[in-house]
Amino acid sequence: MKQMSYAAALVDGLYEALASDEKVSIVSGHPVGFGPHRALMDRVYDDFHDRIFDPPNSEAAIAGMGAGAAMLGERPFINLSTSIFSYVGWSQIVNDAPNVHHMSDGMLTAPVVYYGLHGVRGNGAAQHSGSPQAMLWNAPGLQIALPSSPSDVKGLLLWALRSRNPTFFLTHAKLLSIEGPVAEGLYETPFGVAEIKRAGRDVTIIATSLMVVVALQAAETLAKEGVEAEVVDPRTLTPFDEKTLLASVERTGRLVVVDECPLRCGVAAEITATIAEKGFKFLKSPPVRITRPDVPIPFSTPIEDELVPNAAKVVAAVRELLR
Amino acid sequence: MSSNSNPPLDKSTAQRMAERMLVMRRFEEKTLDLFQRKLIPGMYHLYIGQEAGGSAVLDALGSEDSLLTNHRGHGHVVGRGSDLGRSFSELLGKANGLTGGRGGSVHMCDPERGFLISSAILGSNISLALGAGYAIKRSGEKKVAVVFFGDASLEEGITFEVMNIAAMRKLPVLFALENNNLGAIALHEGGYSASNSVLKQFTRIPELFGVKTVQLLAGDTLASKIAGAREAVDYCRAGNGPVFCELQSVHWPGSNMVFAQMLTGVMDLGMAWGEREPQGEHAGWVRDHDPVLRMAREFIAAGLMSRDELLALDRKVCEEVECAAQFAIDSPLPEPQSAYHHVFA
Numbered sequence A: 001m002k003q004m005s006y007a008a009a010l011v012d013g014l015y016e017a018l019a020s021d022e023k024v025s026i027v028s029g030h031p032v033g034f035g036p037h038r039a040l041m042d043r044v045y046d047d048f049h050d051r052i053f054d055p056p057n058s059e060a061a062i063a064g065m066g067a068g069a070a071m072l073g074e075r076p077f078i079n080l081s082t083s084i085f086s087y088v089g090w091s092q093i094v095n096d097a098p099n100v101h102h103m104s105d106g107m108l109t110a111p112v113v114y115y116g117l118h119g120v121r122g123n124g125a126a127q128h129s130g131s132p133q134a135m136l137w138n139a140p141g142l143q144i145a146l147p148s149s150p151s152d153v154k155g156l157l158l159w160a161l162r163s164r165n166p167t168f169f170l171t172h173a174k175l176l177s178i179e180g181p182v183a184e185g186l187y188e189t190p191f192g193v194a195e196i197k198r199a200g201r202d203v204t205i206i207a208t209s210l211m212v213v214v215a216l217q218a219a220e221t222l223a224k225e226g227v228e229a230e231v232v233d234p235r236t237l238t239p240f241d242e243k244t245l246l247a248s249v250e251r252t253g254r255l256v257v258v259d260e261c262p263l264r265c266g267v268a269a270e271i272t273a274t275i276a277e278k279g280f281k282f283l284k285s286p287p288v289r290i291t292r293p294d295v296p297i298p299f300s301t302p303i304e305d306e307l308v309p310n311a312a313k314v315v316a317a318v319r320e321l322l323r
Numbered sequence B: 001m002s003s004n005s006n007p008p009l010d011k012s013t014a015q016r017m018a019e020r021m022l023v024m025r026r027f028e029e030k031t032l033d034l035f036q037r038k039l040i041p042g043m044y045h046l047y048i049g050q051e052a053g054g055s056a057v058l059d060a061l062g063s064e065d066s067l068l069t070n071h072r073g074h075g076h077v078v079g080r081g082s083d084l085g086r087s088f089s090e091l092l093g094k095a096n097g098l099t100g101g102r103g104g105s106v107h108m109c110d111p112e113r114g115f116l117i118s119s120a121i122l123g124s125n126i127s128l129a130l131g132a133g134y135a136i137k138r139s140g141e142k143k144v145a146v147v148f149f150g151d152a153s154l155e156e157g158i159t160f161e162v163m164n165i166a167a168m169r170k171l172p173v174l175f176a177l178e179n180n181n182l183g184a185i186a187l188h189e190g191g192y193s194a195s196n197s198v199l200k201q202f203t204r205i206p207e208l209f210g211v212k213t214v215q216l217l218a219g220d221t222l223a224s225k226i227a228g229a230r231e232a233v234d235y236c237r238a239g240n241g242p243v244f245c246e247l248q249s250v251h252w253p254g255s256n257m258v259f260a261q262m263l264t265g266v267m268d269l270g271m272a273w274g275e276r277e278p279q280g281e282h283a284g285w286v287r288d289h290d291p292v293l294r295m296a297r298e299f300i301a302a303g304l305m306s307r308d309e310l311l312a313l314d315r316k317v318c319e320e321v322e323c324a325a326q327f328a329i330d331s332p333l334p335e336p337q338s339a340y341h342h343v344f345a
């Protein structure tokens, strides 16, 4: 184990993938941006120069290129940068790659990995603050990964690049600098396995991506008040580990879901519906969703803060729930 | 436009152009200063180095025309005459900003001046301009829709779709390409945004669709640029269909990285007439390519403005900019509850 940042772990995963499978290649080589983490990619460029293509700004073309190449056995990592640029290649991402297997009667598959940074990064305003995972979750055949820790980002990436199915892999600008222990070398974190990030008996908080960090902060505060929150991270939306989530709610009897998508038909909506449908008998009180409201994200800090889920909002919701 | 047969400029045009270019420059210098003082949150992109082409196009427009721009749009907005205080307020995320602090640097707009939205999605603004052209054509009015965009937008497929439709329907759209690619540092060289295309001659794209092209080259005189811009706007306004106008500029070294740096120093008009010499690594850009200094030299040589007139104008602009910045600094932030406003009309 080595202590490293989320960004470093992601780059480490890419490096290991390139080193271990020569079918892996990268399209757009700056998945950790052009800011302080840019230099992390230097060693990948140094050692795999000929397997990185920095494409023109042509998201639709590279999205289709990734799916098409994957159909011929390539393992492309298609970096769409800010994940909302995926909207430009939406048809290829939600209507081509995930449908290939089904449309070909199971003869073909397009296991491309699409990558992007989602969420409210801070003053990104309406067009650069989106979280496409809820929309993506409505595309059958597409896997979705939302790693929340350095260890997960590396392991899930290595799994995605070996999976037989297409994946959208979403990170978050505000996760890039967080530190955690990461195993060296090659390891995979399987999709479809939720992780209990913190055990607790009083309430289950299900969260994804950056909201896991927010939920853990909230849990710390609540612990000081004698409330033990269990924080569960599904890690992937498709495949979705209902079992672990249901088992947690069975233990605690209470559910809060924290999610950065807008409320309606968001990730929290689907998680809550699933628990309500299959675990209704475990619930001692109605489930609570803490999400962005159905409002575009504005530029200025006070109005942005107002809309974004944070630890204080989670703490307040849990207090209310346990009153 | 490289022909030398342009009609000489008149004094009032020169005065307007000088003021517009100085406003653009001083506004951006102040923006960088405010950012470095940590007063501007988020991303922003400066217009420094591109003032000549943008000003020429803006000068050719009428008050009824529609405009759109992209992420690098401050120059277009203040060059169109938007209130400087409200423009700075927007950059600072203040309640009285052009868009109430909602849009910030990359979404400025000012419908009162015909300024429709700034879209930060490459190619999107071009498609919105197609719609503006469509509406204008349907209305039968003799107006023009202008869209400013960077060379990276030519890498997006939508740009080609738009050209095809604009040409097919003869829509009054002026595609103003801000080609700031001369001397830009490419991604693989450690820079940020240089063009990544097999095409080096961008005007070949509109030509494919039979769209008229006009080039305002970096080295052209302002007189020639103004003539070129007028030709483009007039052609469009007359109902002949779209025009593609390439506004070429030499990349400002300060914007090679994601966050701009004042690598060329604050502009000093005295350098236009040798009172002081540019220094440092980027002295060459200042000496040969700074559009504001070039403007000053050209206008003085043509007898359109004197040194003293230019200096006085610059002092006035600097004062206005300073005042506007202070107005923004003193302005209130939006109330948290206003976050929920304006989702639906």
Ligand SMILES: Cc1ncc(C[n+]2csc(CCOP(=O)(O)OP(=O)(O)O)c2C)c(N)n1
Residues within 6 Å of the ligand: A057, A059, A085, A088, B045, B071, B072, B120, B121, B122, B123, B149, B150, B151, B152, B153, B178, B180, B193, B194, B195
């Ligand atoms: C669809 C889309 N892809 C990527 C981006 C990210 N992006 C913002 S500005 C930019 C470069 C723009 O270069 P150019 O158009 O030449 O404009 P310049 O910055 O040089 O003025 C990129 C890639 C974006 N905004 N939209």
Ligand SMILES: [Mg+2]
Residues within 6 Å of the ligand: B150, B151, B152, B178, B179, B180, B181, B193, B194, B195
């Ligand atoms: Mg450019």
